[in-house]
Amino acid sequence: MNEEQRSLLLKSASLFPPSPGVKLSYGTAGFRADASILQSTVHRVGILAALRSLKTQSVIGLMVTASHNKVTDNGVKIADPSGGMLSQDWEPFADHIANARDPETLVSLIEEFVKKENIPFDGTHSAEILLGRDTRPSGESLLEVAKQGINSVSGAVAHDMGILTTPQLHWMVRARNKGLKATESDYFDQLLSSFSCLMDLIPDGSKINESEDKLMVDGANGVGGEKLEIIKTKLNGLVIEVYNDGKGGGVLNEGVGADFVQKDRVAPHGFSSIHAGIRCASLDGDADRLVYFIVPSNSSSKIDLVDGDKILSLFAVFIKDQLSILDEGDMKGKDNYKARLGVVQTAYANGAATDYLKQLGLEVVFTPTGVKYLHEQAAQYDIGIYFEANGHGTILFSDQFLCWLEARNNELSSISKGSEAQKAALRLLAVSKLINQAVGDALSGLLLVEAILRHMGWSIHKWNALYQDLPSKQLKVKVVDRTACVTANAETVVVSPPGVQEAINAEIAKYHQGRSFIRPSGTEDVIRVYAEASTQEAADSLANSVAAIVDRFLGFSSSQ
Template identity: 85%
Template sequence: MDVMQRSNLLESACLFPPPLGLKLSYGTAGFRADASILQSTMFRMGILAALRSLKTHSVIGLMITASHNKVSDNGVKIADPCGGMLSQHWEPFSDQLANAPDPQTLLLLIVEFVKKENIPFDGAFTAEILLGRDTRPSGESLLEAAKQGVRSIVGAVAHDMGILTTPQLHWMVRARNKGLKATESDYFEQLLSSFRCLMDLIPNESKMDEIEDKLIVDGANGVGGEKLEVIKKMLSGLVIEVHNTGKEGGILNEGVGADFVQKEKVVPHGFGSNHAGIRCASLDGDADRLVYFSVASNSSNKIDLVDGDKILSLFAVFIKEQLSILEGDMKGNNNYKARLGVVQTAYANGASTDYLKHLGLEVVLTPTGVKYLHARAAQYDIGIYFEANGHGTILFSEHYLSWLEAKHTELSSISQGSELQKAALRLLAVSKLINQAVGDALSGLLLVEAILRHMGWSIHNWNELYQDLPSRQLKVKVADRTAVVTANAETVVMSPPGLQEAINSEIAKCIKGRSFVRPSGTEDVVRVYAEASTEEEADSLANSVAELVDRFLGVGST
């Protein structure tokens, strides 16, 4: 890094001083805070994105967003070359950059990190960053700060991709680095053409008349509702009515959105008894989460929730069916038995895990956090992961996709229109419709709709795949959350000694009882999860385990 580069960095950094006492930590959601204090952070993440681009010789993404938070909150996420999350190896550096108290300290950190990582500044590669923002009013000024950060690295180029959902930007980064076209119109075209392909392949015997033609979607007053309005104009075979687009004056994530619906289990604003029995869906603020629901017929605000666990189950049933068709043909030399895996966290309802195992699927648990789920799913030929909150996707290995393409070509030449050829084509269409970079509510919604029509299922048929066990979640305030050490995907407490044995004793008192505790990643609390065969038992188990945590570690439960 030469003198001109250092001077440029120092001069630019002086324009974005951090607020006194600012302390941020990069997590699954990137950096997240009130928009009013994030100017310096956005500038510095622009620098980090440019350095990451130079290091990887790839296009990197920078997204200004904050999922299900209130409208005044904002945040920033970095998308790595694969379209996924920033490498965990770089997270400590991002923390150091964000929290550097002055320009001189910032420059020193950058110089040391560039040397340590051997990041080239020889001009052989031009750093390219794709930037996106959502509809929050603060987005435009924060975007300008991020651009300044990118440009403070001499020669780096910032491409403003406009207002996007977070998954759209991740998709664009992945596509660019695979040498594909990556504009927003390319995103829409890939989703819609894949959806049309799946619709064209619906079996003749599918009971389409049992499915309500109309889908009503809660857009959370965010960017997802805005983009869905664009998509619905290009759709055929599906009528979408979008509420809470943000244009009606509603406030982002306030009484609306997937997070609200999933946690409160009540209708979002604008929905009521007049929607009883109709298939409804809810996006979160930046459209990376999706849940479905129907308004209960005996209530104006209660819902029958179809959460991420059931979305995962629907996808698993469909993919398993297509694989069974393909693997039923073991003639010839070009055959391959795909390894299909389902990845959940301990928060997945036990009934969903039992259902998936009953189907004969391989089900594994990881610690909480998308980065763990995504990495584990990537180990399969086809890996499906979802959290109950509606965030998830399907991953296809490059090896399996290559085989599938070859198999489809082979089948097209010898048995055009056969069930084998259709099964291969359906799986290829799913791989293009689903966003393999991150969870994407828009692509997920289109896939759900195509599969429901393929199966001939209404939302009620789908919801009856299994009955969720009653569950409860509590928080217990503790003096030191790091005193809790867990293992086995956070399902077993290793420390403090004796706590797990005491929890096991409480679990044994319940029918179908299950409970675990884990330290929060952001608060000085321990989170308690409990489920059992009845509401009363789930409540009792959760309270008993919370009391145990309080006795071992706490300062009072909340």
């Protein structure tokens, strides 16, 4: 690093000193905190984004958002060249520079890291960063701070893409690095054309009743509602009514949004018994999560939640069917490519969902909690589907499979155009373009759900009846040191302290369809407990018993 560059970094960093006593860590969702203390962090992540671009010689994304957090919070995260999350290898560096106590320490850390990573930091290389923000009031000023961080790196250029959903920015980064058009208009065009293709390929007689043609969507008073208002005007064959679009004075994520609906099992603000039985959906604050729900006729009852597990199951059924049709067509020919389809879940997936998927003959694997783990595993398949129960997930298609599928579609169009095999190939190609392969995307996911329901001729009630969720319960137990709890097998088995897993197993054995696991929190000294069983009473009892085990081995009473 030359003296001019060093001076530029020091001068810029001195404008945004860190808040005293604040220590932040970069998690799956980046940094998040009250917006009032984030200037220093966002400025330094701007520097990080520029360095990441220099290292990879690719376009990088920086998003200012706190997703489903309250409106007074904000956050910042990086999109890697693939459009996915920041490489885990860089997360410790993100933590170090975010928490550097002064500009001199910050620059020393940067110098050390640049040397270790062999980053071309001599002013002769360029860096390009796409910026986006959601609708939070603090977003605009924080984005300007991020620009100043980026501009303190010689050769770095920031492009402000405006107010976006988080998945839109990830999509843009992925598209740019593939040499494709990557404006918001391009995003909309790709989603709408792919949706239209799937709608055109719906089998005769499969369309759902006109009375079920309407979809009610809770926009969480966030950016997703705004973008859906744009999309719905260009759709054919689907009528959408958007509630909580942010224009009616509602507060972002307050009594609304996918996180609220999924956790509390109640209808969001604006939904009541007049919507009973109608297909409803909810986005989260930055539109990377999606859940569906059915409002009960009795306002005192809980909603019927159609969560990420059910969305995954719907996608898996459809894709499995299309692959089967394609396989039948290939058996008559000479080109029989056996695509490997895999489903990826975490231990938090409801046991009934996992059993259902296995009964379909699908390969189901588990990873530790966290989108980055799910995404990485899904990428090992020709088609990998992952979803968390909270509604975050997507479908990944391998380049090899898509190349084969394109060639197979061309071949089929010349020898048997309009055949069922060719239609299946076209549907799979359309799915690969409609779904956001960079990251979970509530808008693209919603359109895919709607196209598949029409293809299958299913109402939301039939979809919801695929399987019955097992009752579950989640608790958390405060502990002295969460790192004392070590797990294995995708967080389903405790290996330390010794004796904990044996005690949990003994409790599980007492309950019909019992299952329970514990895992340390990534951010606070608590152990999270999950339990499920055949009845809610049994699930609650099992969770309490396992929580008592945690307290006995790891709680404050055990340290006395």
